[in-house]
Amino acid sequence: MMTALRRKPPPRLAISMGDPAGVGPEVILKAAAALASRRGAPSIAVVGDLSAMRAAAARLSDVPAPYQWLPGQPPIRLTKGLGVLSISSLPARAIRPGHPTLEGGGAAYDYIVTGARMAMSGGADALVTAPISKDWMNRAGHHFPGHSELLAHLARTRLWRMMFVAGELTVVLVTAHMGFAKVASALTQRNVLDTIGLLSAHLRGALGVARPRIAVLGLNPHAGESGMFGDEEIRVIAPAIRRAQRDGIDAYGPLAPDTAFIRKAGSFNFDAAVAMYHDQGLIAVKTLEFDRAVNVTLGLPFVRTSPDHGTAFDIAGKGIANPSSMIAAIEYAWRAAAGREKTRPRVSA
Template sequence: MKPRIAVLLGDPAGIGPELIARLVARPENRARADLLIIGDKRELDRGMEIAQQRFDHTLVRDEADAARDTDIPSLIDFRLPDDAPYERGVSTERGGRYSLEAFRKALALTQANRTQAMLFAPVNKTSLHLAGMETGDEMEWFARQLDYAGAFCEFNVLDELWTSRVTSHMALKDVSARLTPERIVGAVRLIHDGLKRAGLAAPRIAVCGFNPHNGDNGAFGREEIDVIAPAVQRARSLGFDAQGPFPADTIFVRARDQKAFDGVVTMYHDQGQIAMKLMGFWRGVTVHGGLPVPIATPAHGTAFDIHGQGRADVGATQKAFDIAVRMAADRLR
């Protein structure tokens, strides 16, 4: 039996519907998984028009009506109660509300294993906050909706290289105080488990330092000596193939050119994000790691500036779909 993926169009003000149209129009994608699209039919039609790509689909009332093991996607025509037109190319409360309500529906299905994974096109954080999202980002919001109190982390993925981070959306001045052996070992554990769920049997994980030149033996800070190196040793004692700490300005070269590692644990947001986006902005994927359901999305944003122009690059959405399918298949085992 093929896995079933809940596919969301993202914020209608951006390039999401166009990206999903390009993705689903590829016959090989429809052959790999049963696709349940949850979104406004008019937005999907508009996405196909912009992308100049069309595919057949079946309208269904809910997931129970959707056929299994078929190459024809099912569509739940999901609309907001006010049913008004969406503004384009700007952040709006309605766009955020549409995204959040679609999330709720897809999360419920995926938590119940009626769909095995979620794939969503880009959403806009400003729109989500205008719509009432009280968390810093959608990953925290997902955890609350799922009533999940365990550890979770945003993974950024470029081709076969994954990254996780010990701290995320916070001021740089606050990062050092948040670096503890427990947090670092937790980040190693999360990325190890995420890579295994995506099909890698024995993940190799590099851990970044925090200071320039890895602190240069304490000349530029002692986090590497006092916190990070002991955390790496603890991770190894627990059976993880973790190495480091390595200077952040060279580890991504080794990971990319020498294929020396499958995952890199960074200490803060931009330490990994800048490297990954420079290496392949339109191929990058975000995986919401540690949550009890697989969720993937392109790492780029809604690209309001090119909405409606028919030139959105589907590369990252395709990569996100590839990961979602692998993780969904693992859930069926």
């Protein structure tokens, strides 16, 4: 007698609600509505404030109704409702769209911490983070430059990188939030090599790319022009590429930054690219897919994605926030979490 194969349950995603006064609640609800009819859609638990989510839902139409969800409870289909792990009970002033508060900034921090702990403990397969106000989170006493730094701190991760996905273009940054004058001195063979290695491991493990082809950009115009315009390519970047190649990674470069993102025959000649600094990579990403770009943190012990936009306090509560980036962030987390599960080593009984 043959035993029927058990269908694997869809990935479980935790979504931190972001700043209660921002567009986070709105884009989460719109994204959930858009994904509700997808086959195999992930189960979603929003970590946030139930009152804020219900208030946002009341301003919208055709979105899942938020309901109180507790860990251990089976989620219901998105067509029936959207589960909210409500860890705050904010006053009305703190959930007023477009009017950030200290309470809201502190609550946004708590949502991230709880979501990260769910992901680290196995209570969720991935974490998607809605936008926060770094300013108001810091005013509330939580001094981190942003999500990535906070999550790395919580996970005790020393080696991590910011990656951005815009349709067919994937770019990871060697350096991120620092003034341009400091970039050259911050580049070392080690941090370029580490970036290439993290990217290769993610593409293989989460996305199933057997042998990813990785393009590495130079720092200077024309990739230094053999040292005429700077020698970072010769001293730092090229040696790091050679070391990556010796490790079995299909990396190449350094490429002239001004032509690295030119499509050939309608597609890029690589699976992902390594950029030396923030704007070198992000200008291409946001030009290509401003409304659908996704931020991914590499190096964490769990999948973390985020829409690549801010709290948009100026349009919060007006019902006009574009959910495309949140949908893309959920889709990427869904795909990456499923990919990690496929490649997870099986332990024999």
